[in-house]
Amino acid sequence: MRTRHRPARIVLTLGLVAALAATLTACGSSTPKAKPATIKGMQRTPVPNVGALSLPDVAHGGTGLPLKAQPGGLLLMYFGYTNCPDICPGTLAGLRLAIHKLGASGKRVQVAMATVDPTRDTAEVLTSYLAHFFKDAHALRTDDAAELKTVADAFGVQFEIATNAKGEEEVGHSALSFAIDDQGRLVDTWPYGFDEKDIASDMRLLLAREKAA
């Protein structure tokens, strides 16, 4: 079986290092102290702005979706592929749960997933996949490899698609989720395995920040 079914090789770059760090932190903290809520995800300095970028949203007629949230909202962004058994559905289920925890404010959060495997993830495949997790997600797909790379680079996301000796596709990607505000600023990054409660807590803070602005 081992030789016949060579598994897809999943390369998680930035994400895993961060996830590992997050796990270590989580494992080491046995005496948390009560303090005001702060953003628990990764924040970059300077804050990248991806608002000028866009990708075709095949769930909404293929028109370009600017990578910024609706006014006063958040856009959660993920790069993945549908033929991914563990990390991708785990990530999307986690985001769904985190949004659910926001209650009514969850309506201000939208989700977009860009496929790194457009050959297998047709518009129909990607759209029906996302519909399983979210009511109205943005399914981002482009056949233009350079366009996808430009966007991925702006997020610091790496991906690679290779064909192995058996002719099977091997897909690698960074397992990170991002929050983008209504100015297009990449305000938060969560590695895989980040606690849904902490993602929800971060989103509450980010939404409140936008409301106040």
Next chain:
Amino acid sequence: MITRRQYPGPVGLAAGILALTACSSSSPGPKRATGDVRVTGAWARDTAGEQTSAAVYLTVVNGTDAKVTLTGVSVPASIAAASMIHRSTADSSGMTSMHEVGTVSVPAHHRFRFASGGYHIMLTGLAAPLRAGRRFPITLARSAGAPLRATVTVRGL
């Protein structure tokens, strides 16, 4: 957050211990020999759209005085064409690859968790989408003794 603020000490400590337990794949199991090896909490996430692969998560509890070596896994062909033990590992440059694992050892009186993001059982070539509530058998072969059998429950979102 709120819970921690209300009950700082003991709950925080308990949370820490829980986190530590959750973080290791292999952790001490039953102290006394129960004389058996069990598979508990076997589940799979329901699949989305036309997803053709899925992951199964479970815990192997080794209550015996001997090490248990898992050598393979199988599910009925009516569920998936193939199944294998997988693990994500990072190399020195931080690149992580998901690859098939030949064997997994569970020390005497330890439990071993197959959990998302680490060791998991990958099903490929799903015969049909996995729908919430569905149950199917899974068999874990071991180097010695009868195969371990369990029932996987498919969970919805």
